[in-house]
Amino acid sequence: MNLLLFVGGLAALLGGAEMLVRGASRLAAATGLSPLVIGLTVVAFGTSAPELAVGIGAARSGATDLAVGNIVGSNITNVLLILGLSAAIAPLTVSRQLIRLDVPVMILCSVAVMLLTLDGRLSRIEGAALFAACLGYLGLLLWLALRGDDDAAGQDVATAKVSRGLAGRAIDLALIAAGLALLVAGAGWLVEAATSVAEALGVSELVIGLTVVAVGTSLPEIATALLAVLRGEREMAVGNVVGSNVLNLLLVLALTAVVSAQGLPVGDAVVRFDLPVMTAVALACLPIFYTGHCIRRWEGAVFLAYYGAYLAYLLLDAAGHDALPAYSAVMMRFVVPLTALTLGMLVLRSLHYRRARARNLQGDER
Template sequence: MTLLLFLGGLAALLGGAEMLVRGASRLAAATGLSPLVIGLTVVAFGTSAPELAVGIGAARSGAADLAVGNVVGSNITNVLLILGMSAVIAPLVVARQLVRMDVPVMILCSVAVMGLTIDGRLSRIEGGALFLACLGYLALLLRTALRGGDDEPPDAPARVPRGLASRALDLALVAAGLALLVLGAGWLVDAATSVAAAMGVSELVIGLTVVAIGTSLPEIATALLAVLRGERDMAVGNVIGSNVLNLLLVLALTAVVSPQGLAVGAAVIRFDLPVMTAVALACLPIFYTGHCIRRWEGAVFLAYYAAYLAYLLLDAAGHDALPAFSAVMMRFVVPLTALTLVMLVLRSLHLGRARGRARGLDLEEDGQ
């Protein structure tokens, strides 16, 4: 039965991702909104639906660690695993709007959640405040899109006018794709959670790994298929939009429906939330340099995700290698990566100034 659930969930994910990307790309071309904005809103809402379903269900059943671990683990997975895999397949173009607005919003949300949960609980009032912030973010997104400030990349598809019947079909494709993604993710999570629970893994670790990857499978399927179909801006927008919605919508509503608010474990406050925030911060310099995610940067994301999983598994098993592994990561790998990112940003700023000076000289020569 577990094997059938797994295979059925995988088939539903693949079919749902194809329908969602096809319908969303056509909808973008017909409505005049860029694939980036569609990815940040429609697609992000749909692919965050499994996290919302799992979070609310876990909160009502008293499994707070599973609910929190699902959101935090999904945000880490979305950036390190999904963007990493997608960039390795093909370098990802990053729209300027992401650097100017959406990534800073993701960082601000991550820092805010860290601050709100430092006392070990996300209250219902705090959850409500996060949800209001979600509404404000969506309003800002739509206002920016309507004003034409979404900065479509040069490879964005041409906008094609479509009739009412065609738009209805596109919406039906999006809705059917979302339904299949949610259904498939649910089946896969049920199958994987049964196996993990049988192995005696803790609720928090299950939430951070098995459930987080399972509920991120819609994002994985959608992003990879979007990259293969040439909708690379939709893939990046989907990931960033999903991360913002995971915090402002999923975590917020999970806290609101919890009678006593959402309890946050000490291990999450001490380690996983800082990792989630650091991952969000790392996006800004990587996205800024060249406004793209290169293959080697995707490989670095994947390597860090493997290291994160290794830490969780070593910690859960109480393995003797954990102190040495942590020391190597914190003393060598992390500082070296931070130094590399700083050098890349400085180089990008230097090149930008050089181009600006060159343009200024060209204008002076033309004037003379």
């Protein structure tokens, strides 16, 4: 039965991703919105639907560790695994809007959630405040899109419209709706199959949420991003990941806290380790996106390596392995500082290159 659920879920994800990317791309061309904005809104909202369903369901059933682990783990997975895999296939284009607006918003949301949960709980009022911020963010995106400031190439003009008529737009919307439905259903089947196996192995609820369920509910993002890359919609792939991370915090986590009777409890392990990791991952996006306005293959490989290191830590911690202290020391004292130094050098090099280029342009004009 678990095998059938897994195969059926995988097929639904692949079909749903194809429909969603095809419909969203056509809708972007028909409305004049860039694929970036479509990825940040329509596609991101749809691919965050599994996290929302799992979060609210887990909160209502009392499995709060699963709900929180699912959201935090999904955000880590989205950046390290999905962007890593996508960039390994082909370098990803990063627009100016992502660097100037959306990634800073993702960082601010991550920091805000980390600070709000220091007391071990996200209250219903705090959840409502995050949801209000979500509405403001979506409104800002649409306002910028209508002004024509959303172009993925960084220009100040809107994407040229492609006339498709009412019938064509209805077909695009139907493709998007059908794709979202298949993505949600497929993710649910895969999560159910994987969770059954994990529970049979005696893994804790939090670890299941951070790993199995997080990857399962991120499968729509994985399928959508990889297919977008293969179809040449690379800005949609990056926008989908960033938009999903913002919505996971401002929409999914917020509504999960609102529907919980006493707010959403957040475990000490999540506050001390997983939320800081999620915030650090969000912060790492800014220098990588800024240098060259793209994510190169080697940078994708770094993301994948860190995701493997994060999973190794979770498994060692769950097993209570004796190697955990040594492993943590190596990561914190050597690997993390070395990566931070490398990112800093890349930013300084990029700034130096841009200043030199600006001086050369000024010299040519004279």
